[in-house]
Amino acid sequence: MSAPFDIAIVGGGIMGCATALRLADGGMTAVILDQGDLGQGASGVNAGTLSLQIKRVALMPYALRGHREWQAMGDAVGFHRTGGYTLAFTADEAALLQERQALKAAAGAPISFVSPNELFTHEPHLARKVAAASFCAEDGYANASLTGAYYRARLSAAGVPYRERQEVRDISRTQGTYDLVTPGGTIRARRILLAAGAWLRPLASHLGVDLPVRARVNTVSVTERQPPLLGSVIGHATGLLTMKQKPNGTLLIGGGWQGAGQPQDGRGQVRMDTLRPNLALAQHVVPALAKARILRSWTGFEANVPDFYPLAGSLPGLEDAFVLGCVRGGYTIGPYIGKLMGDLILGRELELPLFDPGRDFERTDP
Amino acid sequence: MTGDLDTDVAVLGAGPAGGNAALGAARAGLRVALVDEQQDAGGQVWRAKGKAIRAAPETPESRAGSQLRALIAASAVDHLADTRLWQIERHGPAWRLGLLQGGEPVQLTARALVVASGAREFVQPVPGWTTPGVLGLAGATALLKRDMVVPGAATIVAGTGPLVFFTAAEIRRLGGHVQAIVTPNTRADWMRALPAMLVRPDLLARGARWMADLALSGVPIHWGHALSRVIGEDRVVGAEVHPLDSDWRPAGPVREIAADSLCLGNGLVPSIEAAQLAGCPIRHDPALGGWVPDADDEGKTPVDGLFVCGDGAGIRGAAAAAYQGSLAGQGVARFLGAQVPGIGPRHLRRYRRAAAFGRAMTALSAPRPGLSSLIDDATVLCRCEGVTSGALRQAIAAGATSANATKSGLRCGMGPCGGAYCQTAVTRQIAVSTGRSEGEVPPPTARPPLRPVPLGGLAGDIAYEDLPIPKPAPL
Amino acid sequence: MIRLIPDQSRRIRRTAEVTFWFDDAQIPAHEGEPVATALLRAGQLRLRDAPTVAEGASAARGLFCCMGACQECAVEVDGAVVEACRLEAVEGLRVRSLGRGA
Numbered sequence: 001m002s003a004p005f006d007i008a009i010v011g012g013g014i015m016g017c018a019t020a021l022r023l024a025d026g027g028m029t030a031v032i033l034d035q036g037d038l039g040q041g042a043s044g045v046n047a048g049t050l051s052l053q054i055k056r057v058a059l060m061p062y063a064l065r066g067h068r069e070w071q072a073m074g075d076a077v078g079f080h081r082t083g084g085y086t087l088a089f090t091a092d093e094a095a096l097l098q099e100r101q102a103l104k105a106a107a108g109a110p111i112s113f114v115s116p117n118e119l120f121t122h123e124p125h126l127a128r129k130v131a132a133a134s135f136c137a138e139d140g141y142a143n144a145s146l147t148g149a150y151y152r153a154r155l156s157a158a159g160v161p162y163r164e165r166q167e168v169r170d171i172s173r174t175q176g177t178y179d180l181v182t183p184g185g186t187i188r189a190r191r192i193l194l195a196a197g198a199w200l201r202p203l204a205s206h207l208g209v210d211l212p213v214r215a216r217v218n219t220v221s222v223t224e225r226q227p228p229l230l231g232s233v234i235g236h237a238t239g240l241l242t243m244k245q246k247p248n249g250t251l252l253i254g255g256g257w258q259g260a261g262q263p264q265d266g267r268g269q270v271r272m273d274t275l276r277p278n279l280a281l282a283q284h285v286v287p288a289l290a291k292a293r294i295l296r297s298w299t300g301f302e303a304n305v306p307d308f309y310p311l312a313g314s315l316p317g318l319e320d321a322f323v324l325g326c327v328r329g330g331y332t333i334g335p336y337i338g339k340l341m342g343d344l345i346l347g348r349e350l351e352l353p354l355f356d357p358g359r360d361f362e363r364t365d366p
Numbered sequence: 367m368t369g370d371l372d373t374d375v376a377v378l379g380a381g382p383a384g385g386n387a388a389l390g391a392a393r394a395g396l397r398v399a400l401v402d403e404q405q406d407a408g409g410q411v412w413r414a415k416g417k418a419i420r421a422a423p424e425t426p427e428s429r430a431g432s433q434l435r436a437l438i439a440a441s442a443v444d445h446l447a448d449t450r451l452w453q454i455e456r457h458g459p460a461w462r463l464g465l466l467q468g469g470e471p472v473q474l475t476a477r478a479l480v481v482a483s484g485a486r487e488f489v490q491p492v493p494g495w496t497t498p499g500v501l502g503l504a505g506a507t508a509l510l511k512r513d514m515v516v517p518g519a520a521t522i523v524a525g526t527g528p529l530v531f532f533t534a535a536e537i538r539r540l541g542g543h544v545q546a547i548v549t550p551n552t553r554a555d556w557m558r559a560l561p562a563m564l565v566r567p568d569l570l571a572r573g574a575r576w577m578a579d580l581a582l583s584g585v586p587i588h589w590g591h592a593l594s595r596v597i598g599e600d601r602v603v604g605a606e607v608h609p610l611d612s613d614w615r616p617a618g619p620v621r622e623i624a625a626d627s628l629c630l631g632n633g634l635v636p637s638i639e640a641a642q643l644a645g646c647p648i649r650h651d652p653a654l655g656g657w658v659p660d661a662d663d664e665g666k667t668p669v670d671g672l673f674v675c676g677d678g679a680g681i682r683g684a685a686a687a688a689y690q691g692s693l694a695g696q697g698v699a700r701f702l703g704a705q706v707p708g709i710g711p712r713h714l715r716r717y718r719r720a721a722a723f724g725r726a727m728t729a730l731s732a733p734r735p736g737l738s739s740l741i742d743d744a745t746v747l748c749r750c751e752g753v754t755s756g757a758l759r760q761a762i763a764a765g766a767t768s769a770n771a772t773k774s775g776l777r778c779g780m781g782p783c784g785g786a787y788c789q790t791a792v793t794r795q796i797a798v799s800t801g802r803s804e805g806e807v808p809p810p811t812a813r814p815p816l817r818p819v820p821l822g823g824l825a826g827d828i829a830y831e832d833l834p835i836p837k838p839a840p841l
Numbered sequence: 842m843i844r845l846i847p848d849q850s851r852r853i854r855r856t857a858e859v860t861f862w863f864d865d866a867q868i869p870a871h872e873g874e875p876v877a878t879a880l881l882r883a884g885q886l887r888l889r890d891a892p893t894v895a896e897g898a899s900a901a902r903g904l905f906c907c908m909g910a911c912q913e914c915a916v917e918v919d920g921a922v923v924e925a926c927r928l929e930a931v932e933g934l935r936v937r938s939l940g941r942g943a
C-alpha cells in the first residue's frame with residue numbers, strides 16, 4: 001500500500017483548492033477529491049461579485065484581504081476592479097442603505113455615498129428612479145466559470161493531485177489514518193479537510209459529527225451580448241440584485257433569489273416565481289434590458305449554518321480533522337480564508353481568527 | 367402571470383409523435399394542450415407550407431401533415447401554436463410549464479406531461495462549415511417544405527443516410543440544380559440495409575425513383591466520400607471532397623466541386639433538453655442517435671407523469687414517431703385513469719416494425735469514428751462562441767475532461783444555441799482524448815430557457831411595489 | 842432529358858410581393874415569407890457577423906438550421922434580437938444585421 005497523504009481534501013471548490021495550495025506551499029502532500037469536476041459547485045456557478053458593500057460587517061477584514069488575493073489572481077480568473085454602486089429606490093431602502101453602509105465603512109470598507117448626478121454620469125443606462133446610491137471603488141467581479149480551469153492549472157503547477165468524479169462515500173479512521181472510500185479506490189491520509197460546500201452535512205456524518213448545514217438555492221441568469229450598458233458592479237440595497245456586464249457584453253444577473261431542490265438530489269432548479277421578479281428588478285434598474293434575450297438561468301447551492309458565520313477550524317471531538325465552508329460571500333473570501341485554514345493545519349500563527357465549528361450556533365455573534 | 371392555463375395533459379411538440387399523443391389523450395376524454403413553436407402542426411417531417419405559399423403540389427409529407435392538422439383541428443385538443451416552451455417545473459404532482467406566446471409569458475399547469483420534442487441534426491464540423499451558404503441537410507428540408515425555395519443555383523448535397531437523397535430529390539422537384547451528391551455511405555452499406563427496408567415497400571419504391579432520376583439526369587453521386595472543406599470566404603463557392611476508408615477516415619486524393627450552396631448533415635440527435643429539465647434520467651444508446659431519455663416503448667419514464675415519444679426519445683423515424691405518439695397517448699391516459707379507445711397490441715407491433723426500419727436508417731446515418739478526423743485544429747466547433755477544435759484540445763489537455771468543464775472554461779456551448787450544435791462533436795472529442803467511450807461523457811446540464819427569451823417577456827409587467835422582497839440578510 | 846422527378850416549381854402560387862429593409866438594402870419578399878428565405882433568394886447570404894472569431898476565420902454567418910434553434914440567422918428588429926428564419930416579411934419591415942460594424 002502506498003504511503004498515506006499528509007491530508008485529503010474532500011471538495012474541489014474554492015475553499016478546498018485555496019487551502020490545498022497553501023498546504024502544498026507549506027510542504028504537505030495533499031490530494032483533492034471531488035464528486036464532479038473541480039469548481040462544479042457553488043464556486044463555479046456563482047455570480048462572481050467581489051463586493052465589499054454586500055459583505056457582513058464581521059467578515060469585512062477577511063473580505064478586504066480576499067480582494068487583494070483576487071487582484072493578484074488577475075486575468076486568469078477574469079478579475080476586474082470596476083467599482084460598484086448599491087442602489088436604493090425608496091425612502092425605506094435609502095434608510096436601510098445608509099445605516100448598513102455606515103457600519104461597513106466603519107469596519108474598513110471604503111464606501112461613500114454619491115449624488116444621482118454623479119451616478120448617472122458614470123452609469124447612464126440606469127433608470128432615473130434612484131433614491132440613494134453608495135459607491136465602493138474596491139468592488140468588481142471575477143468570472144466564476146473559470147474557477148475549475150484556474151485551480152486545475154494552479155494545483156498541477158504546485159504538484160497537488162486532484163481526482164475528479166470521485167465521490168467520497170465513506171470515511172473511517174484506523175491507526176491514525178483516515179480511509180476515504182471513492183469509486184476509484186480507498187484514499188489514505190493522516191489528516192482530512194471537509195470542504196464539501198452544501199454537501200458538508202452528509203459528509204461529516206460519516207465521522208459521526210452533525211453539522212447544522214443548510215443550503216440556499218441561489219439563481220443566476222445571463223443575457224446575450226449587449227451593447228455597453230453597465231461599467232460597474234450594480235447591487236440593490238436589499239441585496240436582491242447583483243448585476244455586471246462582462247467584457248464580452250453579456251450581463252450576469254443574480255441576487256440570491258431562491259430556486260428549488262436539495263444538494264443531495266443533484267442540481268437545483270430554477271423557479272419561474274422567483275426568476276421573474278429577479279429579472280423584473282433587473283429591468284427596473286436597467287430598462288434597456290427588456291429587449292435583451294436571456295440565454296441561461298441556473299442555480300447553485302450556497303451553504304450556511306444558523307448564525308450565518310463560517311465553519312472554519314477543527315471538527316469537534318476529532319483529531320486531525322478540519323472543516324471549511326458556509327462562508328457568506330465565500331467566493332470573495334475563499335482565496336484568503338483558504339490560506340488561513342492552511343496556516344491552521346500547518347500549525348502556523350493566524351493573521352486573523354477562524355470560526356470554531358464546535359460553537360453554539362444559536363448565538364448571534366461568532 | 368398573464369393568462370394562466372390549466373389542463374390534464376400538456377404535450378410538447380406537434381410533430382407525428384406529439385400530435386398523435388395529443389389526439390389519443392383527447393379521445394380518452396382528457397383535456398389536452400399541445401404546445402409547438404411552429405405555426406402549424408406537423409413537426410419537422412410533415413412541416414406545413416408557410417404563409418407565403420398559397421397553393422402547391424402535394425407530396426406524401428404534405429398529405430400526411432394535412433391529415434394530422436385536420437384531425438387536430440377537428441379534435442378537442444387545444445393547440446397552442448407559435449408558442450415556445452422555455453421552462454418545465456414540478457410542483458407536487460403537477461407540472462408547471464413556462465411558455466412564451468407572442469412575446470407574452472403564459473404558465474400552463476398540467477397533471478401529466480408528454481415530451482415529443484423531436485430531433486436536431488448533427489452536422490459534422492469541417493473547415494469552413496460556418497460559411498454562409500452552408501445549410502444543415504435537415505434544415506434544408508424545412509426551407510424546401512415551408513418556403514418551397516431551393517438553397518441556391520447549384521447545390522452540393524452531402525451527408526449520410528436517406529435524407530441526402532430526399533433533399534436532392536426535393537431540390538430537383540422545386541426546380542433547383544443538384545451539382546453533386548456526396549455521401550460517406552457506400553452502395554454496399556445500402557445493400558446491407560435492404561432487408562430491413564423491405565417492410566416499407568412504399569419508401570423503397572420512392573427511393574428507387576429518386577436514384578433513377580438522379581442517374582438519368584447525370585447528377586454525380588460520390589459514394590464513400592465526405593465533404594471535407596468548404597471553400598469561400600463570406601459565401602460558399604465550392605467544396606473539397608475526399609474518398610473515405612471503411613472507418614470514414616479520409617483516404618485518397620481530394621477533389622474540388624464548385625457550388626454556391628451546400629447542404630450538410632450526418633444524422634439526427636434526439637433533443638433531450640426538455641426531458642432533462644423535467645428530471646428524466648438519460649442513457650447513451652448509439653443506435654438511437656446518442657443520449658436518450660430513459661423510457662419504455664410506451665414512452666413511460668421513471669419520472670411520475672412524464673412520458674417521452676418520437677425522435678426526442680431516440681431516432682426511429684417519422685412512422686415510428688407517429689405510432690409511439692399513439693402509445694404514449696395511451697400511456698398518459700392510463701396514468702390519469704382514462705382509456706384511449708382502439709389502441710392495442712396491434713399498435714405496439716406496428717410501432718416495433720416501424721422502429722426497426724427507422725433504426726436501420728439511423729444506423730446508416732450515424733457517423734463512423736473516422737469522420738471526426740475531418741476536423742483540423744482551426745475548425746470551429748462551437749459556432750456561437752467561435753471555439754476551435756485546437757482550443758478544445760488544449761483545454762482537455764489542461765484537465766477539462768467533462769462537457770460541463772469545457773463549457774465553463776472555454777464558453778464552448780455557452781452561446782445562444784445552448785450547445786445544441788456543438789456538444790455532440792465536443793463530447794466526442796473529450797471521449798477520444800481521454801480514452802473513454804462516448805457513453806462516459808454525458809452532455810452538459812440542461813438549463814432553462816430552452817430557447818433564448820427576451821428578458822422583458824419573462825419579467826412581464828411586475829410593478830416595483832409588487833416585487834416580493836424578503837427581509838434583508840443579517841448584517 | 843427524361844425526368845422521373847418533374848420540376849413542379851411553376852405550379853407553386855405565392856403571396857403578393859412586399860419589400861423590407863435589410864440594413865440599407867431593399868429586399869423583395871412574398872408577404873409572410875421568412876425574412877431569411879427572402880434574403881437567400883436575393884443572394885444576401887451573410888446575415889450577421891459572429892462576435893468572436895477564431896484567427897484567420899471569417900465572421901460571416903448565415904441561415905443554417907432553418908428551424909429557430911441554431912441562432913445563426915439572428916437579426917435585429919426594433920432593438921430586439923429575433924431569428925430571421927422565423928420572422929415573417931411584411932411591407933416596410935426594418936431589419937438590421939448584427940455585428941456588422943455600426
Ligand SMILES: Cc1cc2nc3c(=O)[nH]c(=O)nc-3n(C[C@H](O)[C@@H](O)[C@H](O)COP(=O)(O)OP(=O)(O)OC[C@H]3O[C@@H](n4cnc5c(N)ncnc54)[C@H](O)[C@@H]3O)c2cc1C
Nearest residue numbers: 379381382383402403409410411451484504676677683684
Ligand atoms: C430539421 C429536420 C428536418 C427533418 N426532415 C425530415 C424529412 O424530411 N423526412 C423524414 O423522414 N424525417 C425528417 N426529419 C426527421 C424527423 O425527426 C422525423 O423523424 C419526425 O419529424 C419525428 O417526429 P417527432 O414528432 O418525433 O418530432 P418532430 O417532428 O421534430 O416534432 C417536434 C416538434 O416539437 C417542437 N418543439 C421542440 N421544442 C420545442 C420548444 N421548446 N417549444 C415549442 N416547440 C418545440 C418543434 O417545433 C417540432 O414541431 C427531420 C428532422 C429535422 C430535425
Ligand SMILES: Cc1cc2nc3c(=O)[nH]c(=O)nc-3n(C[C@H](O)[C@H](O)[C@H](O)COP(=O)(O)OP(=O)(O)OC[C@H]3O[C@@H](n4cnc5c(N)ncnc54)[C@H](O)[C@@H]3O)c2cc1C
Nearest residue numbers: 011013014015035041042043046049168197300329330332
Ligand atoms: C448562485 C450563487 C451565487 C453566489 N454569488 C456569490 C457572489 O457573487 N460573490 C461571492 O462572494 N459569493 C457568492 N456565492 C457564494 C460562494 O459561491 C460560495 O460561498 C463558495 O463558492 C463556496 O465554496 P465551497 O468551496 O465551500 O463550496 P463549493 O464550491 O460548492 O464546493 C464544494 C465541492 O465539494 C464537492 N463535494 C461535495 N460532496 C462531496 C463528496 N462526498 N465527495 C467529493 N466531493 C464532494 C462538490 O462537488 C463541490 O465541488 C454565491 C453562491 C451561489 C450558489
Ligand code: FES
Nearest residue numbers: 905907909912926
Ligand atoms: S437558421 Fe437556425 S435559428 Fe434560424
